[in-house]
Structures are given as C-alpha cells and as structure tokens.
Amino acid sequence: MSRALTFHIGAIIVLAVLQFILPVYHSGNLARIMVLAVYAMGYNVMFGYTGLLSLGHAMFFAVGMYGAGLSIRLFDMAAAPAFGIGIIASILFSLGVGLLALRTIGVAFMIVTLMFSQAIYLLILYFNPLTRGDEGFVIPQAVRQVAGFDLSDPTTRYFAALLLFAIALLGMVWLVRSRTGRVLVAIRENEERARMLGYDSWAHKLFAVVLSGTMAGAAGAAYGLLFGSVGASFAEVPFSILPLLYVLLGGPGTVIGPFVGTLFMFYLRDISSSFTDAHLLVAGIVLVLLTMYARRGIMGVVRERWAKWLP
Amino acid sequence: MAAVILLSTRGLSRHFGGLRAVENVDFDLPEGEIRALIGPNGAGKTTFVSMLCGRIPASNGQITFAGRDVTRMPAHKRVQMGIAYTFQITSIFDALSVRENVELSVQRCLGADRGQLAAASDALLERVGLLDRAEQVAADMAYGHQRLLEIAMGLGQRPRLLILDEPTQGLSDGEIADFIRLIREVARDTTVLLIEHNIDVVMALAQKITVMNFGAIIAEGTPEEIHANEVVQAAYLGG
Numbered sequence: 001m002s003r004a005l006t007f008h009i010g011a012i013i014v015l016a017v018l019q020f021i022l023p024v025y026h027s028g029n030l031a032r033i034m035v036l037a038v039y040a041m042g043y044n045v046m047f048g049y050t051g052l053l054s055l056g057h058a059m060f061f062a063v064g065m066y067g068a069g070l071s072i073r074l075f076d077m078a079a080a081p082a083f084g085i086g087i088i089a090s091i092l093f094s095l096g097v098g099l100l101a102l103r104t105i106g107v108a109f110m111i112v113t114l115m116f117s118q119a120i121y122l123l124i125l126y127f128n129p130l131t132r133g134d135e136g137f138v139i140p141q142a143v144r145q146v147a148g149f150d151l152s153d154p155t156t157r158y159f160a161a162l163l164l165f166a167i168a169l170l171g172m173v174w175l176v177r178s179r180t181g182r183v184l185v186a187i188r189e190n191e192e193r194a195r196m197l198g199y200d201s202w203a204h205k206l207f208a209v210v211l212s213g214t215m216a217g218a219a220g221a222a223y224g225l226l227f228g229s230v231g232a233s234f235a236e237v238p239f240s241i242l243p244l245l246y247v248l249l250g251g252p253g254t255v256i257g258p259f260v261g262t263l264f265m266f267y268l269r270d271i272s273s274s275f276t277d278a279h280l281l282v283a284g285i286v287l288v289l290l291t292m293y294a295r296r297g298i299m300g301v302v303r304e305r306w307a308k309w310l311p
Numbered sequence: 312m313a314a315v316i317l318l319s320t321r322g323l324s325r326h327f328g329g330l331r332a333v334e335n336v337d338f339d340l341p342e343g344e345i346r347a348l349i350g351p352n353g354a355g356k357t358t359f360v361s362m363l364c365g366r367i368p369a370s371n372g373q374i375t376f377a378g379r380d381v382t383r384m385p386a387h388k389r390v391q392m393g394i395a396y397t398f399q400i401t402s403i404f405d406a407l408s409v410r411e412n413v414e415l416s417v418q419r420c421l422g423a424d425r426g427q428l429a430a431a432s433d434a435l436l437e438r439v440g441l442l443d444r445a446e447q448v449a450a451d452m453a454y455g456h457q458r459l460l461e462i463a464m465g466l467g468q469r470p471r472l473l474i475l476d477e478p479t480q481g482l483s484d485g486e487i488a489d490f491i492r493l494i495r496e497v498a499r500d501t502t503v504l505l506i507e508h509n510i511d512v513v514m515a516l517a518q519k520i521t522v523m524n525f526g527a528i529i530a531e532g533t534p535e536e537i538h539a540n541e542v543v544q545a546a547y548l549g550g
Binding site: 179182183185186189190192193194195196197198199200201 | 364366385386387388390391395396398402403404405406407411414415416418419422464468
C-alpha cells in the first residue's frame, strides 16, 4: 500500500477513534465538519485541481439539500431514497450548469456561477409555500432513519458523516492519481498545452464541474438528513464563499487540505466567539496572514516542506 | 515509388481583421520527409502551422491529414490523429516536475500504468539528455532545457507528423548538434515539419525547404535550389 493511501486511511481511523474519546460537544462539531469538508473537497476538485474558480457553490449544496428535503416534505419519502434524489438532482443540475457556465472562462465564469447561485436562492424564496423560504423547514426525527439506524442519534450521526467523508476522501486519493486526475492538473497548469497533447479539455472541465457539484450536493443532502434542518441560508452568497476559504486555508490541490481548512475555520470561529463578538475579524486577520505567509495553505506548506508524496 | 501525401492544404488563408497573415496557401507534405519552413519574421509561418494543428481556425481553405479533411476538427482530435505541435514560445507545465510533464504527453497513448509511464518517460528524457533533471520543477530549468523538454513532450505523443516551431532557439551549439542527431533518428518513422531560423540546422536536416513571405509561399525546393533562388535572397535581404 502506498504512503498516500496509508496516510488517508490512517486519518479515517483516527477520526473513528475520536468519536469515543471526544466530549459530545466536540464530536458533534466534528460530524458537522466532516460533512462540510465533503462540500469543500467537492469545491477543491474544481478550484484546487482543475483551476476553475466558482463563486456559487452554495447552489450545488442547496440543490442536494432541497432535493432530499423536499422529497421528504412534499412526497413523504424515506431518508435513503430522498438522499438518492438529492444526488440525482445534483448530477443533473451540475451538468446543466457546467454546459452553460463552461462557455465562459476566468472572471466571466466566476460571475456566471455567482448569478446561477443567486437564481437558485431566489427560486427557493419565490416558491415559499413549498420551501418555506427563509425560515426553512425541519426534517422530523421520525423520518431520519436509514435501515434501522436513527440519524439523529449523535453516535450514528457521527459515523454516517464519517462514512460519507471516507468515501469522498478515498475517492479523491484514487482520482488525483488516475489518468483523469492528472489531466485535470494539466488543465489547471496550462490548458492550451493540455489540449495540444490531445486531451479534450472541455470534456474534462465538464467532468470536474459535475463531480464537484455532485459532491457538494451529497454534502447538502447529508447535512439536511443528519442535522434535520433545511433552509435558504445554505443557498446564500456567504455559503458559497465558505468552501473557497476552507480550501484556501487547508491547501488547494491537496486531498486532505479541505478537511484541515474546514476544521481550522470552524474552531477558529468557535474559540474566538467565546471571548469576542468580532470573530469575523479574527477570521479575516488569520486569512490575511495565511495569504501573506502561506499561500499554498496549511497542507500545501506541509507538502512542500515535509511530505512531497502527499497527493 | 511515389510518396504518400500525409498533409496537404488547399487555398488555406487566415485573416486577422484586414491583415492577411496567411493567404491562399497550397502545400503538400509527403510522408517521411523532413521539411523546413523558413521565411522572414512575420511571414506567417507560425500562423500557418497553428492552423494545421488546430490552435487557430482557418478563415478559408482546406486541410487534409492522412486522407481526412481536418479543417473543422478540434485541436485535441487532430493531436489524437497524430499531429504533435511544439510551441514557439515554450509552453510546459511549469509547476510540475520534468518527468510529470513527459508522463502527461505519453499517458494518452500508454494509459495510466505507473511503471510503464515512468519507464517510457525516462527513456524519452534520456534521448533528449534531461534524465538527470527528471525530478526538477520544469519552470526552474534553464530556457534551453525547457526547449528540450518541449521536444520530448512532442515525441512522447508518438506522432505521425511532428511540427517544431523554432526548436533550437536558445540552445547551445552542443545542444543543437544533439538536436540534429535526434531529429534524424525520429524522422525514420515520423514526418517532420520544422520552422527554423538557424540556417545551418535547416541545411543539415531538411530534404526540402518551403519559403514563406507576406503570408504566401514564394519558393519550394531542395536546399541547393533554395540557396540559389533569387526571389528568396531578395525576401531575406529586403531587396
């Protein structure tokens, strides 16, 4: 087994063990962090590996979340098929967004993704009777059951989050070392050269958007099912910026980086808000420092200095 | 035995606004030949070969490669058919290692088997003399070495037609001698179209020379014929 695979499986085992060690408050946080890390990992597929900067990733998260949530609310579906609907909705939606947005590049691409995301947010508000708009709705505990497991139970919830996280993490390890993963990096580094090596850059970018959007959607659907709440705030602009921050902090183009970034940001906010109301200021200062002194993010620096083998 | 025509163009033109960068070019390249394309700066050489490989679309005319009309075919498909292009302005994957650069060029034909990729890449790097730099970050290499890396990436695709756009620019005399040897070897099973300013390289390699000026072909022939051609001398001396 390669060092990279050992390292990531080791990380999953550590997280599994932590559930039994950590106080309930922190293991609850960690479950949330793992789901958000899947969102960030999805973001990283586009931003970190392919070089596509999206400013509207909340739309993918929201489509997954509402895909699952509305299936339950409107059609009385069970949790597992609702999760499936969330995933299918994410695939189809990200395919549509990819086909349209990839006609643009650079700044125009950023603006198009931002606008699509706003459209999704406004649609959620517009169909208030179905979605309950800003207020959102709760997925009742009775529905949050899969194969006899109660997803609202903290331990079950933790392991459900870990399962999703583990699949995403190992999938990423596999992807970045695959032929396709290398072509994505080639496109990030020099798209024209990649094209002139005979790679269909457009098809690869579309694949990146669909995979990225589907991972974000899976995170959204899981978030709704595990934590029971579905709301329009998950489709707002700030929620699109979060995965960008997580990835920048943790290390763009590293597999574990998005998780590290999510963990870091989550606790930075958690700790700083216990002694000041200005926790956003603290986050801002840390971000400025990081961009000044560690542009490649935490894991990017680790890879550069100590662990060149890190994918 | 009449040589098979691998690549030909008919009436190929490219206009940028009012500028006729390439105008009505009919060009035939037989399989197996080393052809040099020369001409003063701004003659339209790079524009012409860019249309061949699909980097820029043609305004008019037709391109046939290996018996197929490729005029409207996207660049990556032409590359898959066997047209490899090395850029005039070095275009490599800066942040990746030299070996990763070459691996990307060979993996399309070879698949993703790690061992096979590394072996094929190292063989190529040895051929261009960069094997001892395989681990280095591509952008950290000297310009001449980056040019050699480009050539290795061109060869890595195992092309039927290798288009080299000023490959020896920035190479030392020793490296140029190695380059000439390398291209002779490659030309045994590959057709080569070479844009080159270094006249010694042209004379050493080319079986035929095509001369362009003001977007049109003004002469074509063996090196001796071109050497003696008055029109060509006028174009170069500005007479």
